[in-house]
Amino acid sequence: xxxxxSETRITxxxxxxxxxxxxAGDKRFAGFLLNDDGAERWxxxxxxxxxxEIETLGLIANVGExxxxxxxxxxxxxxxxPAFIDQLRETIIALAEKRSGQAIDRASGVTFEDDNSPYGxxxxxxxxxxxxxxxxxxxxxxxxxxxxxxxxxxxxFLHHERAAIKGPGDQYLPMHADPSGPTPYPWISxxxxxxxxxxxxxxxxGTTCFVPGSHRLCRxxxxxxxxxxxxxxxxxxxxxxxxxxHGNSWHGALPRKQPGIRVxxxxxxxxxxxxxxxxxxxxxxxxxxxxxxxxxxxxxxxxVDDPTLRLESFKAQRTGYSFC
Ligand SMILES: O=C(O)CCC(=O)C(=O)O
Numbered sequence: 001x002x003x004x005x006s007e008t009r010i011t012x013x014x015x016x017x018x019x020x021x022x023x024a025g026d027k028r029f030a031g032f033l034l035n036d037d038g039a040e041r042w043x044x045x046x047x048x049x050x051x052x053e054i055e056t057l058g059l060i061a062n063v064g065e066x067x068x069x070x071x072x073x074x075x076x077x078x079x080x081x082p083a084f085i086d087q088l089r090e091t092i093i094a095l096a097e098k099r100s101g102q103a104i105d106r107a108s109g110v111t112f113e114d115d116n117s118p119y120g121x122x123x124x125x126x127x128x129x130x131x132x133x134x135x136x137x138x139x140x141x142x143x144x145x146x147x148x149x150x151x152x153x154x155x156x157f158l159h160h161e162r163a164a165i166k167g168p169g170d171q172y173l174p175m176h177a178d179p180s181g182p183t184p185y186p187w188i189s190x191x192x193x194x195x196x197x198x199x200x201x202x203x204x205x206g207t208t209c210f211v212p213g214s215h216r217l218c219r220x221x222x223x224x225x226x227x228x229x230x231x232x233x234x235x236x237x238x239x240x241x242x243x244x245x246h247g248n249s250w251h252g253a254l255p256r257k258q259p260g261i262r263v264x265x266x267x268x269x270x271x272x273x274x275x276x277x278x279x280x281x282x283x284x285x286x287x288x289x290x291x292x293x294x295x296x297x298x299x300x301x302x303x304v305d306d307p308t309l310r311l312e313s314f315k316a317q318r319t320g321y322s323f324c
Contacts, residue, residue, distance in 0.1 A: 172227075
């Protein structure tokens with residue numbers, strides 16, 4: 001697939017249709033950067049699709065939480081069959097054992113205690129596609145994508161994926177927002193994090209904490225704010241839940257204070273216009289078989305196809321609606 005990457009760079013952006021020349025009196029204007037009815041229709045149709053999917057899946061309350069608090073959690077019942085969560089967790093643990101050459105001590109959780117991770121006492125695994133088709137299912141998870149699309153639009157892509165195994169330790173993860181571009185951040189989400197909780201996420205197990213409503217601040221916390229434990233509101237959810245947050249939301253995590261492991265799968269998405277730090281390049285891991293067995297959106301999510309390089313999508317983005 002590596003060779004195919006360049007194909008998505010060959011776009012019709014340069015092939016302006018003849019009618020893209022607009023006229024005002026005796027003046028002629030290139031239509032490339034002009035809004036037009038087609039762009040407006042395209043953007044509104046995208047909005048209607050996104051809203052319809054939210055309603056169909058019964059996610060309006062979750063959208064309400066995203067708007068109000070900046071984060072939400074789908075219940076295990078909303079996420080789907082427990083077998084999916086069990087398989088995801090076991091696949092991640094088996095992969096960590098294969099890659100590290102160590103059997104994971106699930107009872108004590110100390111197997112990776114010497115890892116020096118930016119996330120605290122967390123062992124992270126990247127490069128999951130191609131290891132097992134379950135990761136393709138996780139990416140195409142319908143309720144997750146409905147919320148991601150609400151936040152980032154239909155052209156968003158997977159910036160990176162990360163499986164995380166957290167053991168006991170003493171390090172808090174400081175409060176931070178995920179975007180890395182200049183501030184103030186736009187109030188509309190530019191990136192978003194989705195985390196499948198594959199074991200219980202509790203205070204004792206070192207769960208993720210949020211500052212409710214902080215997505216409206218559109219900036220990073222100061223150093224003092226990042227370490228102010230009085231602002232850490234823990235989100236406790238059972239195994240099988242899915243946590244989703246607006247990219248601007250301040251979040252951190254508690255240290256795990258009990259033996260054992262907290263296992264999760266993070267999928268982090270971005271708008272094409274907001275890829276301010278280097279995303280993973282999935283072109284070399286996406287196979288024709290993967291593309292054939294997944295819906296067309298799979299190619300967009302993995303950056304193999306970027307719709308915003310096509311003229312009609314490019315123009316629709318510029319209408320200002322945030323759903324295309
Ligand atoms: O480990 C956690 O609970 C939070 C992880 C985190 O901050 C992230 O994935 O961006």
